[in-house]
Amino acid sequence: MKYQKLSLYINGENIETEKYLPVFHKFTGEKIAEISKAERTDVTRAVSSAEDVFKNNPLTPYKRYEILLKASELLTEDRESFEQLLIEEVGKTKKDAIGELDRTISTLLISAEEAKKISGEMVPLEGQENSENKLGFTIRVPKGVIGAKSLALELAPYNVRVNVINPGPAETPMIGKFLKGNPDEIDDAKKSVFIDSVPLGRLIQPDDIASAALYLASDHASIVTGTVLNVDGGRGV
Numbered sequence: 675m676k677y678q679k680l681s682l683y684i685n686g687e688n689i690e691t692e693k694y695l696p697v698f699h700k701f702t703g704e705k706i707a708e709i710s711k712a713e714r715t716d717v718t719r720a721v722s723s724a725e726d727v728f729k730n731n732p733l734t735p736y737k738r739y740e741i742l743l744k745a746s747e748l749l750t751e752d753r754e755s756f757e758q759l760l761i762e763e764v765g766k767t768k769k770d771a772i773g774e775l776d777r778t779i780s781t782l783l784i785s786a787e788e789a790k791k792i793s794g795e796m797v798p799l800e801g802q803e804n805s806e807n808k809l810g811f812t813i814r815v816p817k818g819v820i821g822a823k824s825l826a827l828e829l830a831p832y833n834v835r836v837n838v839i840n841p842g843p844a845e846t847p848m849i850g851k852f853l854k855g856n857p858d859e860i861d862d863a864k865k866s867v868f869i870d871s872v873p874l875g876r877l878i879q880p881d882d883i884a885s886a887a888l889y890l891a892s893d894h895a896s897i898v899t900g901t902v903l904n905v906d907g908g909r910g911v
Contacts (some may be wrong), residue, residue: 685723700765742786826900835899842906872906
């Protein structure tokens, strides 16, 4: 592998940094590359740029499909280089590197197809009294810039864990306001529409979310990092 000195790539620009991290060949110990070490300002700029693009230039499902498909094609065209990278930088055997590339290309292809199929759910409003001739539905949309997994990998050497809690509809004043316009009251008939969408048959309670947070912060989860914990009663299954 040819020696490389790699800069950061942020918002379409190559950014040189003051410090670089060495990358060593796992079998020979030879220094094969140097990569820019990002500082706090670099991370802030990267996240801000990503958020700006997300808000001002959102991707359509088909555009996401095109990007993922192109990624799989580029990886296929240059797979030998990536296999060699896995051998030298990660320490994989040739057989394992080939298998890793096969899985990655397959995952990108599957993800590309799934990107076109992201949809929502119909809500059976007519099953409730006084809800005749009404239609309800949900749609799935990107939440925004989320870097939990990358941050988990970045901070793992320092024994810092990063996890995400993804709650479902919770019985809070906010849902009361949504269902009836009064945050202190929740209409039971309308509430049942949400309950029907939860396989475990009840709305999530604030204590459910708090318990999940306490677990992730406790010693019982000392080996858990980079995960998304769904507290949704099975809604996301």
